[in-house]
Amino acid sequence: MRGNVFAVTVELVVLTVRDGRLQVLLVRREMAPHAGELALPGGFVRPQEDLLETAARELAEGTGLALPGHHLEQLGSYAAPDRDPRGRVLGVGHLALVPAGSLDTTPVGGHWSPVEETGPLAFDHAVILTDGVERARAKLEYTTLAASFCPEPMTVTQLRRVYEAVWGVEIDPRNFNRKVTSTPGFLLPTEERTSSGRGRPAQLFKRGPATVLHPPMLREPPAQ
Amino acid sequence: MRGNVFAVTVELVVLTVRDGRLQVLLVRREMAPHAGELALPGGFVRPQEDLLETAARELAEGTGLALPGHHLEQLGSYAAPDRDPRGRVLGVGHLALVPAGSLDTTPVGGHWSPVEETGPLAFDHAVILTDGVERARAKLEYTTLAASFCPEPMTVTQLRRVYEAVWGVEIDPRNFNRKVTSTPGFLLPTEERTSSGRGRPAQLFKRGPATVLHPPMLREPPAQ
DNA sequence: AGAATAGTGTCTGTCAGACATTATCTG
DNA sequence: CAGATAATGTCTGACAGACACTATTCT
Numbered sequence: 125m126r127g128n129v130f131a132v133t134v135e136l137v138v139l140t141v142r143d144g145r146l147q148v149l150l151v152r153r154e155m156a157p158h159a160g161e162l163a164l165p166g167g168f169v170r171p172q173e174d175l176l177e178t179a180a181r182e183l184a185e186g187t188g189l190a191l192p193g194h195h196l197e198q199l200g201s202y203a204a205p206d207r208d209p210r211g212r213v214l215g216v217g218h219l220a221l222v223p224a225g226s227l228d229t230t231p232v233g234g235h236w237s238p239v240e241e242t243g244p245l246a247f248d249h250a251v252i253l254t255d256g257v258e259r260a261r262a263k264l265e266y267t268t269l270a271a272s273f274c275p276e277p278m279t280v281t282q283l284r285r286v287y288e289a290v291w292g293v294e295i296d297p298r299n300f301n302r303k304v305t306s307t308p309g310f311l312l313p314t315e316e317r318t319s320s321g322r323g324r325p326a327q328l329f330k331r332g333p334a335t336v337l338h339p340p341m342l343r344e345p346p347a348q
Numbered sequence: 349m350r351g352n353v354f355a356v357t358v359e360l361v362v363l364t365v366r367d368g369r370l371q372v373l374l375v376r377r378e379m380a381p382h383a384g385e386l387a388l389p390g391g392f393v394r395p396q397e398d399l400l401e402t403a404a405r406e407l408a409e410g411t412g413l414a415l416p417g418h419h420l421e422q423l424g425s426y427a428a429p430d431r432d433p434r435g436r437v438l439g440v441g442h443l444a445l446v447p448a449g450s451l452d453t454t455p456v457g458g459h460w461s462p463v464e465e466t467g468p469l470a471f472d473h474a475v476i477l478t479d480g481v482e483r484a485r486a487k488l489e490y491t492t493l494a495a496s497f498c499p500e501p502m503t504v505t506q507l508r509r510v511y512e513a514v515w516g517v518e519i520d521p522r523n524f525n526r527k528v529t530s531t532p533g534f535l536l537p538t539e540e541r542t543s544s545g546r547g548r549p550a551q552l553f554k555r556g557p558a559t560v561l562h563p564p565m566l567r568e569p570p571a572q
Numbered sequence: 573a574g575a576a577t578a579g580t581g582t583c584t585g586t587c588a589g590a591c592a593t594t595a596t597c598t599g
Numbered sequence: 600c601a602g603a604t605a606a607t608g609t610c611t612g613a614c615a616g617a618c619a620c621t622a623t624t625c626t
Contacts, residue, residue, distance in 0.1 A: 128355045129354070130354045130393075131352045131354070132354045132438055169352060169427070171352075171429070171436070172429050174427060174429065175425060175427050198424050200425075201399060201425045201438075201440050203356070203393070203398060205395070205397070212395070214356055214438065216427075296589070296590075297605085297606090298607075298608090299588065299589060301605090301606070318597095318605095321597085321603090322597070322602080322603045323596075323597055323602085323603040323604025323605065324595060324604055324606075339566060339586090504578085504579090505578080520617075520618090521578085522580075522618085522619095523615065523617080525578090526580090527614090527615080545576090545624085546577065546624070546625055546626085547575085547624060547625075550578055563613090563615095566615090573626105574625105575626085576624085576626105577625105578623075578624095580619105580621075581619090581621100582617105582619090582620105583616105583617085583618085584615100585614105585615090585616085585617105586613105586614090586616100587614090588613085588614105589610105589612085590609105590612105593606100594605100594606080594607075595604100595605075595606070596603100596605080596606100598601105598603080599600100599601090599603105
């Protein structure tokens with residue numbers, strides 16, 4: 125196995141919806157290489173850890189958020205020979221979705237940045253970020269994952285704002301309401317309603333057991 | 349970076365449709381560990397290779413098939429601490445789809461096995477295989493990838509048999525024909541028709557430029 | 573002629589998109 | 600009472616599922 129020696133890191137694409145926009149958690153690197161540049165949070169896999177364990181640990185260290193209750197999945201691996209000047213480093217990108225508001229205190233050493241306004245990132249992290257955002261956008265179509273962006277309990281409007289922020293489109297509130305409330309197991313109605321705020325109080329829902337959406341909620345067909 | 353030293357391998361899930369069934373390419377291991385057991389083809393990433401290059405090289409070595417012309421994509425990484433008795437080895441699973449008939453001579457040192465009849469595999473390769481099959485099944489829904497399983501040129505019936513084999517369902521020929529021929533860029537009609545064979549000759553098609561299916565072709569809703 | 577396979581047409585139910593109105597709160 | 604937000608109902612068009620018939624070849 126000589127000549128086949130890699131260091132392995134886990135990189136996190138932590139997404140949330142704040143102020144009606146999809147935002148990603150970035151950290152400023154303190155050490156070389158790329159000291160001072162913005163990067164995705166992450167770190168090396170420890171000797172006895174599996175990849176998801178490393179990702180969960182880094183998520184907890186960087187945000188104070190603990191699994192379960194937050195979506196975390198592997199995105200893919202990046203191993204171009206020259207992606208790290210220190211030598212061969214394989215990075216395993218992970219996607220984490222956290223609810224808005226569960227993290228209103230700015231996370232330790234990091235800050236939120238709208239994904240469309242993110243400048244250059246260290247290493248190949250811009251590519252990993254792009255892949256993570258596209259994965260999130262795609263999964264909203266055919267899973268109930270959007271609810272992972274909402275604190276519990278939530279209103280239908282909050283959930284709709286998630287779709288609008290992630291996809292960057294406007295959605296008809298009436299059709300959206302019909303879709304999500306008629307999908308069994310997506311939203312579980314509670315007896316409570318919103319109390320503070322202008323207008324008619326909204327019914328509050330909790331996340332249901334459904335994980336897939338049948339039929340899916342389709343974005344606009346991408347122009348061929 | 350001490351204590352964070354991995355060997356990195358690429359594992360291939362090479363799928364094809366033969367005899368109306370989805371089949372996977374397996375090899376019998378000659379060396380320890382797991383000597384004599386069945387496994388997915390694969391090997392170590394070389395010093396200057398990126399992951400997809402390794403996968404393409406292994407595919408060519410194992411089957412004699414060269415890119416381009418065959419679908420090859422990364423599945424994900426597997427790095428449980430005890431998955432390889434030699435130490436920490438991170439395996440990057442890849443999915444390859446090859447047309448039936450492009451490989452009728454049994455591939456070098458390997459053989460085809462129907463995915464549902466595959467017994468135990470070395471390492472965690474059974475998990476990688478399951479993930480690869482599920483990825484292929486899912487992608488047939490919303491991409492034109494099924495055409496990658498067909499030699500060119502192909503008939504609509506050949507393409508339908510691919511869906512039936514991969515999903516394990518029966519599909520109405522009339523509705524299927526309407527769907528695929530009315531999706532722009534999925535199948536490009538040619539002037540030719542099948543010559544040998546009983547029955548009315550079928551029109552021959554080539555793969556079109558479309559990569560996504562809008563709207564998708566949905567499998568049965570999986571029971572929640 | 574008959575068997576085998578390819579290809580087309582129609583009906584129907586489901587569902588997404590478009591759109592107007594009613595309901596219930598705060599200030 | 601006015602403004603704001605939530606919730607519901609109807610119409611229409613696109614499309615998938617079910618189903619019967621015609622077309623073209625080989626034996």
